[in-house]
Amino acid sequence: MEQLQTELHKVTTVLDRQKIQAEYQAQNEFLVVENFLPQTILEQLLALLPSLQPAINRNYIPNHKKGGSISKFSLDNLAPTFGELYRLPVLVEFLKQITAEELLFCPDTDPHAYALYYYTEPGDHIQYHYDTSYYQGKRYTVLLGLVDRSTSKLEYQLYRNIPNRETQTRSLALTPGTLVLFNGDKLYHRVTPLGNNEERIVLTLEYVTDTRMSTLNRFVSNMKDAIAYFGFRQVFRSS
Numbered sequence: 001m002e003q004l005q006t007e008l009h010k011v012t013t014v015l016d017r018q019k020i021q022a023e024y025q026a027q028n029e030f031l032v033v034e035n036f037l038p039q040t041i042l043e044q045l046l047a048l049l050p051s052l053q054p055a056i057n058r059n060y061i062p063n064h065k066k067g068g069s070i071s072k073f074s075l076d077n078l079a080p081t082f083g084e085l086y087r088l089p090v091l092v093e094f095l096k097q098i099t100a101e102e103l104l105f106c107p108d109t110d111p112h113a114y115a116l117y118y119y120t121e122p123g124d125h126i127q128y129h130y131d132t133s134y135y136q137g138k139r140y141t142v143l144l145g146l147v148d149r150s151t152s153k154l155e156y157q158l159y160r161n162i163p164n165r166e167t168q169t170r171s172l173a174l175t176p177g178t179l180v181l182f183n184g185d186k187l188y189h190r191v192t193p194l195g196n197n198e199e200r201i202v203l204t205l206e207y208v209t210d211t212r213m214s215t216l217n218r219f220v221s222n223m224k225d226a227i228a229y230f231g232f233r234q235v236f237r238s239s
């Protein structure tokens with residue numbers, strides 16, 4: 001924990017906050033920072049992956065998504081470091097500054113607060129979508145590349161939610177250590193299909209500006225997480 005904090009502090013202090021804040025704003029609340037995770041932290045996270053193998057939940061929704069995921073609940077049981085990273089003050093402060101929002105952690109019951117995405121079989125992908133907020137406030141998604149031996153790209157359309165503004169389509173490889181940050185209701189995005197003998201593993205973190213969620217939205221969000229990500233057993237375990 002101390003070490004995570006120290007290592008990440010080194011990285012965030014050398015970043016030009018004003019420049020990336022401006023970039024984030026100009027891109028309608030979207031930002032990419034390559035080599036954000038220092039090698040030491042990256043290696044620490046990669047070392048945890050073998051023990052997580054049995055916890056991967058595979059999903060297949062025709063024409064929408066195919067891949068594996070590990071929920072926050074499994075990560076808490078098997079690899080608490082991911083939860084520590086999620087709550088790391090230096091990381092949260094950095095994200096608050098960039099977004100200019102008072103970011104909050106998702107409630108303990110949210111299986112998606114932090115999670116891993118696994119693209120391991122040919123054709124694994126997710127179709128174009130927004131990371132819609134079911135909370136009463138905004139939802140911010142952070143993606144951190146852990147493993148990328150793949151030809152898959154994160155493809156995204158900037159400004160698609162703005163009437164009369166031309167959409168810009170771009171794509172990027174989520175190389176190990178790359179950080180992507182965006183407002184889930186603004187960035188239309190997809191992951192292109194994995195090729196043969198490829199592998200792509202991503203850590204996702206979710207922060208919100210209001211932790212309240214209506215009962216109906218909680219149900220919809222849980223159903224989505226159960227079907228498209230973590231399975232019913234994880235999502236409806238006790239809540």
Ligand SMILES: O=C(O)CCC(=O)C(=O)O
Nearest residue numbers: 117126143154174191202
């Ligand atoms: O794997 C990624 O890079 C992003 C996946 C994604 O957008 C999602 O599952 O909502």
Ligand SMILES: [Fe+2]
Nearest residue numbers: 129130131189
């Ligand atoms: Fe997404």
